[in-house]
Amino acid sequence: MISVEQSLRSLLVEGTRNGSLGPGSKLPTERALVERLSAPRSAVRRALEVLERDGMVVRHVGRGTYLTDAAVEAVRAAPADTSPAEIMQVRLVLEPPVAALAARVATQADLDRITQCLERGGASDEFEAFEMWDGRLHRAIAEAAHNGLLMNMFDVMNASRQLPVWGSLKRRTSSPERRRCYHAEHTAVVEALRDRDPEGAQVAMRRHLENVADNLLGRH
Amino acid sequence: MISVEQSLRSLLVEGTRNGSLGPGSKLPTERALVERLSAPRSAVRRALEVLERDGMVVRHVGRGTYLTDAAVEAVRAAPADTSPAEIMQVRLVLEPPVAALAARVATQADLDRITQCLERGGASDEFEAFEMWDGRLHRAIAEAAHNGLLMNMFDVMNASRQLPVWGSLKRRTSSPERRRCYHAEHTAVVEALRDRDPEGAQVAMRRHLENVADNLLGRH
DNA sequence: GACTCGAACCAATTGAAACCAATCCCAACT
């Protein structure tokens, strides 16, 4: 898991990047940040103390917390890390062929594991649980390709999915209806795998990921 | 019977691999690990002491136990005995779509760099020089896709190409004639990139890599 | 007898809520 200070910092970075936060602008109250980051106020305050000590932010009782010029300057100088768009681009490149490969070489045990992830995900009504089984399903499919190097690369990709921006984006765009849709798409992929249909698995996976990308990043 | 320490270690490895554990992340409390591993707390504590002594983990009273950077680094550097077959499989999955992507978004500067690598490779008669420019060419094409995460994964892939087995295999199967053939295939890829032809670039790259795989691994 | 296991206990830290004081907001009043 990621520390509260890191999530707060990335919140500021995101805000200044998309222009919703500028120098001198007021950022959410401590109590609002508590809800937004789902962290205890003590942790939020500790993070804010660090930011204040670094001169990124000034705080006044009764007024609020304000961004300094130094903060936006620091953000401008910072390198941009991988964006959700980049991640989805990579997933669209990598995962469909991997699904095709898995359809060829998966063992029955692989398929059992995959099916289990699919069913658990389908039985998950809540965001957190669904996300967990979604991640495990995609990883199980990659595992079924039986290529260690591929798994290494998959994990590099998933490491980027742990970035705070990704989590907030997922949470913002998720809904029960979309989760049901994803589950249906997952089912199509898994059925193609069970049918040993590489082309079908590849197409189904591409369709699923294109849908995810559309939902996350907005239709283009 | 496997020791508690081993199961704990594999728990950490699994967690860092699938991204649920990163540097600095908090791992379950001792009491939670007791349930999860169904081992007595004394055994869990003994295992944690070893991990702490190895610098994999830090512990604080009242706070919890936290993963160190060294731990995830150790996992990342884990023995990746990847076979040339696996590498070529991954290259065939990854590089053709990347070439298509590059054809869409490459800048003129990207194309200039790519062209330079192509020409230097074509002018190299010796194995070593050709291999260097070959590697740079493929990397320059990946760079032209302008996706940082993609480059990360590309580097993971290339790290496996540093293994001794790979080098000797290349040396054994290389010949002036094959190098000329590769150069012609490279030229086809780069021309498609210059024509902004994604499909052509993808096809040319796939044909090239299939040829490389055949030469390295023997025709199947 | 040496060791392990389980439980209780200890001390450091966190978490949640209540409370405080500075500030803001706005309506009522002169």
Add this chain to the structure above:
DNA sequence: AGTTGGGATTGGTTTCAATTGGTTCGAGTC
């Protein structure tokens, strides 16, 4: 129009219970 008063908001503080790694101790096992 300007003033003023009170309530709402907001960063700061206190308080107390819960959590968590560390320790101790007696029962059980070999």
